[in-house]
Amino acid sequence: MTQRTVVVGAALLDDGRLLAARRSAPPELAGRWELPGGKVEPGESPDAALVRELREELGVESEAVERVPGEWPLRNPYVLHVWTARLRPGSAAPKALQDHDALRWLTPAEMWDVDWLDQDVPAVREIAARLAAG
Numbered sequence: 001m002t003q004r005t006v007v008v009g010a011a012l013l014d015d016g017r018l019l020a021a022r023r024s025a026p027p028e029l030a031g032r033w034e035l036p037g038g039k040v041e042p043g044e045s046p047d048a049a050l051v052r053e054l055r056e057e058l059g060v061e062s063e064a065v066e067r068v069p070g071e072w073p074l075r076n077p078y079v080l081h082v083w084t085a086r087l088r089p090g091s092a093a094p095k096a097l098q099d100h101d102a103l104r105w106l107t108p109a110e111m112w113d114v115d116w117l118d119q120d121v122p123a124v125r126e127i128a129a130r131l132a133a134g
């Protein structure tokens with residue numbers, strides 16, 4: 001039996017824009033854009049994992065809002081789940097502290113200006129549709 005590991009990706013939204021992060025490693029993913037986040041640890045809830053990862057990677061205080069329906073396959077055994085998230089009042093602005101070397105806040109019109117990881121494209125489409133719907 002194969003064991004799946006959930007990777008939570010944050011659709012961090014602020015003022016109608018989505019935060020995209022450019023990976024700095026590993027070499028096969030470096031330079032491509034993704035939703036910040038990471039693996040859910042054993043015994044950890046996905047929303048807690050998301051808040052932890054955003055603190056580690058971006059230095060922000062955030063809260064998970066809701067899961068975007070769907071599950072997207074990544075390299076075995078990982079699957080991507082996406083949650084919308086927002087910054088808590090008083091949070092620092094996101095900085096590329098770990099795993100990333102650039103960040104961009106994308107408006108709906110800019111959503112496809114960055115080179116998303118192939119496996120993230122269906123999830124980003126879903127988020128773009130939500131943003132466009134207001």
Ligand SMILES: Nc1nc2c([nH]c(=O)n2[C@H]2C[C@H](O)[C@@H](COP(=O)(O)OP(=O)(O)OP(=O)(O)O)O2)c(=O)[nH]1
Nearest residue numbers: 007008009034035036037038039074078117119120
């Ligand atoms: N965070 C994140 N990872 C993604 C996305 N799309 C995608 O294929 N991945 C892959 C990259 C990695 O192989 C895996 C998650 O790894 P990670 O490096 O972000 O997770 P992590 O912080 O928990 O990693 P670790 O260093 O603790 O092992 O999922 C995405 O949108 N966000």
